[in-house]
Amino acid sequence: MSKTYFASDFHLGTPNYSESLKREKKIVQWLNQIEPDCDSLFLVGDVFDFWFEYKTTVPKYFNRLLGKLASMTDTGIPIYFFKGNHDMWTFNYLEKEIGLKIIDEEWIGTIQGKKCYIHHGDALWKGERSYKIIRKIFRSKLAIWLFGRLHPNTGIALAQFLSKKSRKKSHLNDQLDIPLEKEYQYQFAQDYVQTHDVDYFIFGHRHKPMKIPIEKKATLINLGDWISHFTFVTLEENDVKMHTFSD
Numbered sequence: 001m002s003k004t005y006f007a008s009d010f011h012l013g014t015p016n017y018s019e020s021l022k023r024e025k026k027i028v029q030w031l032n033q034i035e036p037d038c039d040s041l042f043l044v045g046d047v048f049d050f051w052f053e054y055k056t057t058v059p060k061y062f063n064r065l066l067g068k069l070a071s072m073t074d075t076g077i078p079i080y081f082f083k084g085n086h087d088m089w090t091f092n093y094l095e096k097e098i099g100l101k102i103i104d105e106e107w108i109g110t111i112q113g114k115k116c117y118i119h120h121g122d123a124l125w126k127g128e129r130s131y132k133i134i135r136k137i138f139r140s141k142l143a144i145w146l147f148g149r150l151h152p153n154t155g156i157a158l159a160q161f162l163s164k165k166s167r168k169k170s171h172l173n174d175q176l177d178i179p180l181e182k183e184y185q186y187q188f189a190q191d192y193v194q195t196h197d198v199d200y201f202i203f204g205h206r207h208k209p210m211k212i213p214i215e216k217k218a219t220l221i222n223l224g225d226w227i228s229h230f231t232f233v234t235l236e237e238n239d240v241k242m243h244t245f246s247d
């Protein structure tokens with residue numbers, strides 16, 4: 001029986017080379033394990049802690065993962081790569097060279113008979129207004145063009161500095177143990193089901209594994225992360241299951 005697999009928030013590149021490499025090898029091990037019964041794979045954002053494609057070069061590293069993904073798409077397995085807030089600057093390398101299907105925002109469709117709404121999970125809720133503006137600027141052609149003018153050594157160093165800074169800040173402001181009613185993804189999903197028919201909301205971004213029933217018989221899923229949880233989700237035979245990978 002074939003399954004659809006979901007995971008997110010590998011954040012490869014952080015906190016340092018050796019830790020990231022360890023995680024990358026673990027992810028490849030997981031991919032080797034799921035490949036035989038994987039009918040499609042959804043990587044729901046923040047695969048990389050930083051990614052930027054220059055016209056003639058891409059960040060070095062991550063070759064084990066990219067090679068594995070390329071070999072999977074070569075055998076015909078569709079792999080969806082959602083832009084996260086850390087790795088939105090992909091322009092066509094991952095499509096052309098690795099064979100990934102790049103998703104800018106949400107993906108809405110039916111998988112194994114279930115209606116799914118899939119998104120990285122940032123900037124969904126109507127209250128996230130100031131963040132949405134910053135996000136728009138980051139994704140703008142002008143910002144991308146300007147960043148592309150920087151020498152990669154400068155640009156990537158700057159990006160790593162900013163990423164570290166934002167992580168420190170978000171750990172203070174964005175606690176994982178906030179009550180469910182205050183979770184933006186939960187608020188968004190509860191609103192959305194009032195007017196749309198959805199079985200599963202599947203998000204990343206919060207690094208907080210969740211599988212929570214919400215109104216109208218829908219379920220909210222957060223994929224967790226591969227920094228401390230090593231969680232993934234399968235959709236199979238009308239059922240959604242959360243798993244923890246152990247090597």
Ligand SMILES: [Mn+2]
Binds near residue numbers: 085205206
């Ligand atoms: Mn994120």
